[in-house]
Structures are given as structure tokens and as C-alpha cells.
Amino acid sequence: MSRGILLVLSAPSGGGKTTILKKVMAGLPGLVFSVSHTTRKPRPGEQDGRDYYFVSRQEFESIRDRHPSGFLEWAEVHGNLYGTSRAAVEQRLGGGRDVILDIDVQGAAQIRQSADPVTVFIAPPSLAELEARLRGRGTENEQTLALRLENAKQELAAMDLYDYLVVNDRLDEAVESLRSIIIAERCRRRRTVDGVPVQVVF
Numbered sequence: 001m002s003r004g005i006l007l008v009l010s011a012p013s014g015g016g017k018t019t020i021l022k023k024v025m026a027g028l029p030g031l032v033f034s035v036s037h038t039t040r041k042p043r044p045g046e047q048d049g050r051d052y053y054f055v056s057r058q059e060f061e062s063i064r065d066r067h068p069s070g071f072l073e074w075a076e077v078h079g080n081l082y083g084t085s086r087a088a089v090e091q092r093l094g095g096g097r098d099v100i101l102d103i104d105v106q107g108a109a110q111i112r113q114s115a116d117p118v119t120v121f122i123a124p125p126s127l128a129e130l131e132a133r134l135r136g137r138g139t140e141n142e143q144t145l146a147l148r149l150e151n152a153k154q155e156l157a158a159m160d161l162y163d164y165l166v167v168n169d170r171l172d173e174a175v176e177s178l179r180s181i182i183i184a185e186r187c188r189r190r191r192t193v194d195g196v197p198v199q200v201v202f
């Protein structure tokens with residue numbers, strides 16, 4: 001069985017990763033979303049085990065400090081800890097499934113050291129639009145909003161390190177771009193559009 005593709009998606013907070021990914025996953029079979037662990041508090045509507053595994057700092061540190069670390073990568077982002085379960089990702093890739101990680105630029109840099117990911121950066125059309133969207137989402141107070149916007153500048157500076165750049169101006173176009181990238185990468189690695197390995201014998 002050939003290994004699945006490891007896809008890494010990053011964007012500044014409010015860039016549209018969650019929105020785009022939900023739409024792409026709904027229309028493209030064979031993609032598994034990697035549910036991260038975080039010490040951040042759940043937002044209204046977020047479910048433990050679906051959006052994140054919401055854990056205490058102590059629980060997070062105990063997974064992180066295992067040998068080898070229980071996390072494939074982890075980072076402190078906007079004052080909270082976030083990490084990707086090594087076992088969950090390995091098991092799915094080993095089983096031939098394509099796995100998609102929604103992680104920040106620090107986590108993406110760690111993954112590039114140890115694996116062979118396909119990396120995609122999603123950028124907002126402008127900083128002003130990013131702020132408007134973050135405010136519109138209604139999940140941040142003035143303090144966390146300011147922190148996320150300040151961090152966005154550093155995150156945007158890392159976009160050139162990614163294999164692909166998608167500007168999330170019109171949502172339907174951004175969804176189509178990410179979908180096309182995944183389909184092209186599947187063909188490159190001799191998979192069908194749905195992600196099934198192709199055995200061509202002539």
C-alpha cells in the first residue's frame with residue numbers, strides 16, 4: 001500500500017482556512033483532517049474531538065514530553081499551545097489516506113524538517129480585509145484581535161516558503177484553487193482524483 005499525501009495548510013488567523021477546508025473536504029473524497037490538540041478554550045459551536053482536542057496545559061505537556069514526543073509538531077500560537085498527534089497522522093498516512101493539517105507557520109517549518117509535505121499558504125487579499133473578517137467572525141475580544149493581527153504580519157512574511165499560494169479574495173475561487181492543488185498532487189503521486197493509488201500496468 002502506498003503512503004498517503006501529507007498536506008499542510010497555513011494562513012494568518014481569519015485567513016479562511018477553516019471555511020475553505022470545510023468546502024473542499026465536502027466535495028473531495030479521501031481526505032482526512034488531522035484534529036489538533038490545543039490548550040485554547042473552545043469557541044461557541046466547536047466540538048471536542050471534531051474541531052480540536054481541548055486539553056489542559058498539563059495534559060498537553062505530558063503528551064509533548066513523551067519520548068519520542070507524542071506530537072509530530074507543536075507550537076505556541078497567540079498565547080496557546082497547539083500540536084499534531086504523531087500516531088494519528090502516521091497511522092492514516094501508512095494506511096494510504098491523504099491527511100491535511102491546519103497548522104501555523106512554525107509547525108509547518110517543523111514538518112518540512114521531518115517529512116515530505118505539500119504546503120499551501122492561504123493569504124487574505126489585504127490586512128484591512130483580514131481585520132474585517134476577524135471582527136465579523138465575532139470570536140475575538142480587542143486584545144486577542146490585536147495579537148492575531150500583529151502575528152499576521154510575521155506569518156505573511158513566511159508565505160514564500162510554501163509550495164502553493166492561494167489568495168482568499170472570492171471564496172468560491174479559493175475553494176476551487178485548493179481543490180485543484182490537491183487533485184494535481186494526487187495525479188503527480190499516481191493517485192486517482194479521489195486519492196486511490198493507481199496501478200498502471202501496460
Ligand code: ADP
Nearest residue numbers: 013014015016017018019133137168169170171
Ligand atoms: P481561519 O480558519 O483561517 O482562522 P475562518 O475560516 O474562520 O479563518 O474565516 C474567518 C472569517 O472570514 C469567517 O467569519 C469566514 O466566514 C470569513 N471568510 C472566509 N473567507 C471569506 C471570503 N473569501 N470572503 C468573505 N468572508 C470570508
Ligand code: 5GP
Nearest residue numbers: 013036074075077082083084102103104107
Ligand atoms: P485558532 O485558535 O484560530 O483555531 O488557531 C490559531 C492558529 O493555530 C492557526 O494558525 C492554526 O493554523 C494554528 N494551529 C491549529 N492547530 C495547530 C497545530 O496542531 N499545530 C500548530 N503548530 N498550529 C496549529
